[in-house]
Every structure is written in C-alpha cells, then in structure tokens.
Amino acid sequence: MLKTTKKRTTCKVLDIRRLTESTAVLRFERHGLDFEPGQYIRVGIEGDPEIRDYSVYSGSGDDYLEVLVRRVEDGLVSKQLCDLGPGEQVDVGGPYGHFKLVEPIRSAPLLFIATGTGISPYHSFAASYPELEYRLVHGTARLEEAYEAAFYGDRYFHCVSRGEGGDFQGRVTDYLRTLDVPTATNAFLCGNCDMIYEAFDLLQEKGLPTAQIHTEVYF
Ligand SMILES: Cc1cc2nc3c(=O)[nH]c(=O)nc-3n(C[C@H](O)[C@H](O)[C@H](O)COP(=O)(O)OP(=O)(O)OC[C@H]3O[C@@H](n4cnc5c(N)ncnc54)[C@H](O)[C@@H]3O)c2cc1C
DSSP: OOOEETTEEEEEEEEEEEOSSSEEEEEEEOTTOOOOTTOEEEEEETTOSOOEEEEBOSOTTOSEEEEEEEOOTTOSSHHHHHTOOTTOEEEEEEEEOOOOOOTTGGGSOEEEEEEGGGGHHHHHHHHHOTTOOOEEEEEESSGGGOTTGGGGGGGEEEEESSSSOSSEESOHHHHHHHOOOOTTOEEEEEEOHHHHHHHHHHHHHTTOOGGGEEEEEOO
C-alpha cells in the first residue's frame, strides 16, 4: 500500500542496474510524482531520517523513477542505496530545483558538461525530449565510467583523466579550453564544484553571457 508522509512517499525498488563497481541505476515506483527533466528528488532508505539529493535519471514520460548513484564508501546514504535490491523500499520527496530546459532555451545550441554522475540530468533531458539537439561532454577518471554512453550516440564526448581511452585524455576543463563555443550556446554544467567554477570562468572568457550558463553543484 502507498504510504505518504509529509512530502515523502515510500516507493518499492523495481530494479538495480550495476554500471560499475561503484555506480548503479536504481529504479523505483513513481507513484505519480511529477517532475520536470533536470530536477532532483530526495531519496533515503525507508524510515531513515538521512536523505540525499539525486537528479532524476529517467524520462518524464516513464512510469518509474530512476537515479544514478555513485557509492561514497564513507557516506551515510549512497552506499546503502547501491546495496538495495528489488522489493526493498525507499522514501522519496520532491521534486526540487531549477536546472531545467525551459523554452526557448530548448531550441538554442546546447552544450551539456558533466563530471561523473553529473551526467544524470542530461540522461533525463535526452529521454524526455527525443528530438533535442545537444552536445554532451562527460569527464570521468576512468574509461569504464562512461555510464550508458551508447544512449547518446555520437553526441557523447568522453574526457578520461586517468588512464587510456575515451575521446580526449585529460579533464573536461582541459578539453573546454580547446573548444569553440558559439556565443548563442546555452551551457549546462553539472557535477563537482571545482569543475563548475573553472568551466564557468572559461565559458565567460569565451564570450558566453552569465544568463546562458546554468549550473547544478553536487558536492
Ligand atoms: C542537487 C544535487 C543533486 C545530486 N544528484 C546526485 C546524483 O544524481 N548522483 C549522485 O551519485 N550524487 C548526487 N548528488 C550527491 C548526493 O546528494 C550525495 O551527496 C552523495 O550521494 C553522497 O551521499 P552520502 O550520504 O553517501 O555521503 P555523505 O555522508 O553525505 O558524505 C558526503 C561526502 O561524499 C562526497 N560526494 C558526494 N557526492 C559524490 C559523488 N557523486 N562522487 C564522489 N564523492 C561524492 C562529498 O564530497 C562528501 O565528502 C547530488 C547532490 C545535489 C546537491
């Protein structure tokens, strides 16, 4: 039976896709939760007061919710979420946030930049708006962290900072330095704050107005 507390709903885990040793996509019941692509929800283990923010990974038309979670070994919530199995329950609240693709931005040239699990809102954008024109630059430490990259086809560009492989060897910001960014572009930055601060400055130096740079800081 659906159990709802103040702005929180208990949802059954339907599936867990383990993408790497430390990262998984957790799928759970949606119970009609309405969100706009790019927004985040609060998720925790059922009954546990500790909850954390996770961008929705699934599309707005899906009848389930998904989040992409990286396991932080000394963390209080992410590890427990990654260890869940089908049939277990999570508490979910939200949605929250303004990291969205509002019109007319949706039809502008779009550059999506992410580090690690910061790719999650772009997965939701692409799943929700199949006609979307965009370029996605994803920075990870290792090659195997190109989470479900095939979904984005040739729009996906992988910067790998440690080890071989990918489309570029180095950090996202190293690649951004080499990139021509038309001034009509709307750039979206999501992930860790060091990347976001540096990329923000680089994009401004390339002539992008502040209003065309959208950010979502994870940690
Ligand atoms: C708006 C928003 C959306 C977010 N969306 C996602 C998401 O889609 N997927 C996701 O995995 N996380 C996401 N996060 C981070 C998430 O909320 C938690 O901080 C993270 O899961 C760690 O929680 P924890 O309880 O396990 O660790 P805590 O006990 O809270 O410990 C936090 C420590 O983990 C580090 N940390 C936090 N996130 C990461 C990460 N992704 N990779 C490496 N180290 C990290 C921090 O530096 C901090 O030292 C988001 C954060 C915000 C603010």
